[in-house]
Amino acid sequence: RFPNLIVNGSSGIAVGMATNMAPHNLRETIDGVIAYIDNHDITVEELNEIIKGPDFPTGANIMGMEGIRKAYKTGRGKITLRAVARIEEHKKRERIIITEIPYQVNKSRLIQKIAEYVKDKKIEGISDLRDESDQRKGMRIVIELKRDANANIVLNNLYKYTQLQTTFGIINLALVNGEPKVLGLKELISLYVNHQEEVVVRRTKFDLKKAEDRKHIVEGLLKAIDHIDEIIRIIRNAYSDALEKLMETFDFSEVQAQSILDMRLKRLQGLEREKLQGEFEELISEIKRLKEILEDREVLFKLIKDEMSEIREKFGDERRSAILPAAEEINMEELIEEEDVLITLTNEGYVKRTPMSTYKVQNRGGKGIMGLTTKEDDFVHSLFITSTLNTILFFSNKGTVYSLRAFQIPEGRRQARGQAIVNLLPLKKGESINAVIPMDVRYGKTYLLMATKCGLIKKVKFDLFENIRKNGIRAITLKGDDELINVRNVNQESDCMIVTRQGQAIRFAIKNLRPIGRSGRGVKGITLADGDSVVSMDILEENDYLLVVSENGYGKKTKIEHYKKQNRGGKGVKTYKINKKTGDIVSAKLVLMEDEIIIISGKGDIIRLNVRDVSTKGRDTMGVKLKDVKSEEDRIVAVTKYEEIEE
Secondary structure (H helix, E strand, O other): OOOHHHHHOEEEEEOOEEEEEOOEOHHHHHHHHHHHHHOOOOOHHHHHHHOOOEOOOOOOEEEOOHHHHHHHHHOEEEEEEEOEEEEEEEOOEEEEEEEEOOOOOOHHHHHHHHHHHHHOOOOOOEEEEEEOOEOOOEOOEEEEEOOOOOHHHHHHHHHHHOOOEEEEEEEOEEEEOOEEEEOOHHHHHHHHHHHHHHHHHHHHHHHHHHHHHHHHHHHHHHHHHHOHHHHHHHHHHOOOOHHHHHHHHHOOOHHHHHHHHOOOHHHHHOOOHHHHHHHHHHHHHHHHHHHHHHHOHHHHHHHHHHHHHHHHHHHOOOOOOOEEOOOOOOOHHHHOOOOEEEEEEEOOOEEEEEEHHHHOOOOOOOOOHHHHOOOOOOOEEEEEEEEOOOEEEEEEOOOEEEEEEHHHOOEOOOOOOOEEHHHOOOOOOOOOEEEEEEEOHHHOOOEEEEEEOOOEEEEEEHHHHOOOOOOOEEOOOOOOOOOEEEEEEEOOOOEEEEEEOOOEEEEEEHHHOOEOOOOOOOEEOOOOOOOOOEEEEEEEOOOOEEEEEEOOOEEEEEEHHHOOOOOOOOOOEEOOOOOOOOOOEEEEEEEOOOOEEEEEEOOOOEEEEEHHHOOEOOOOOOOEEOOOOOOHHHOEEEEEEEOOOOO
16 A cells, blocks of 8 residues: 555565665655656656655665666666764864764674774774663764864764765666566656556455445345245245245345345344445445446546555654765865974884974984884884875885875874874785875975886976876886886986995986886986896985995995996996995995984894994995894895984
């Protein structure tokens, strides 16, 4: 008597096909069916004005009409369901209250997943999470926020990463005459009305026959009342032929005579003409009504509408799922306060951002940023100051570039280690970040310079990297086992210095390099001897020395003027006398006399040295011992410049 399939929905999977029909509001659905009965030419759009969209028992908001319109028109569509949440202030902090969750989302698993994301720092700003749901309050999930958290950003991330926002894929697949068919809304209603018409016709025919049969019996009983004494005498005196005698004497039909015989004599004697006459007239009226239903489709459809209207008035209720404008993702820039932050990336791949206000109270000669990591065998590999709204480029050893906005990097205290970069970027197995470049206009650089392990150099316009996909794009084409060693943002006026593992160095002007397209391979920067590879690429900017460190702990610095400019692609000049005692070069840095360096060994030992304490020697010399290396595992693996942030 009501469109159960549309109202309650259905889901299931069979061989090669699936159905997933959304539930709807009873009141709206019945109104829509009645509108179709009144006008079979009604359009899907007009039906959609009556049946607004699916209505889920768990509530939640439906975001946008596009998926609903498509599903109603074609039988397939996707709708976005979003939990109902509000932000309120509590004890001088904000908190998020969830009162409705999307259809078919398990509340316990949802809470567990949020907790995991908070633990993994995929979602930040949450201090506490609890379930306060009960029969009196209904659904109530409370998410307490940290004092400095932006509630809108946290909520947006919850929608983005958890099942507080889900997609419901509508597939209106149903059996029509034994065959599966995907149906739009009007087709569903049409088939329901046709089915209901068949049901009512069958029911009416059954009721009509029943009424006519009863009318025939009542006619016989009315005739029997006029001859009750004679009928009783015949019944008492007859042994086996009472039926025939009644039919013969009073012209009863077999059915009428049998109904009289089936009655007890006491009841037969108590028959009341007035009562039977009333029933007879009612039966005549009922038969007339039933015949009208069968003979006039308008009467038939009015009955269908009346029966559905009765159900609507008795069981209908208001919508539970509100339909809101399409879920446009919150523009994060509008929520982020622009401020200068320090971005740091450690050698072990941990990244964080720290507001520059953190460092304003630090006096010259203070501890410095390099001493602020929490793991003894790790150190800061890259650091720079940029704005929270700027884009940061991350270049991997595989030649791929990824991007993050500065505000997307988790904030950390000075003493915090930060977040593992692999949790923020989709790095592949064996892929690591070798260079980090901010797209910050204050640095005023127009080109990027890239160097590879096999000696290639590539100059490319900075602005070609303005729009980077989340999954990264190719920054340079690499062949074989070649890797990207370093990337620097540069101007045309600077010189480039490349140093190899076997102690060769070459210096050439950047302006002589022709810019190459974003995914191009590059040109030869230095010609390598067999078994040699590039370990460092640096840019000359007011530098005094080239500092070189070998794997066995030896090192030296050499004045820049000892390295004359050459054309790119040459073999370069000797910058270090390699032997068994020194081992190969592991790193080379362009430095000033007042700089400090950090040297790290394979065992994780870190030492910090003043550049002025490192011996100054000519190019083709061995250097002096900077650190004792007692085993192969203790060899030097990395060198970086010590940076200090101070007032």
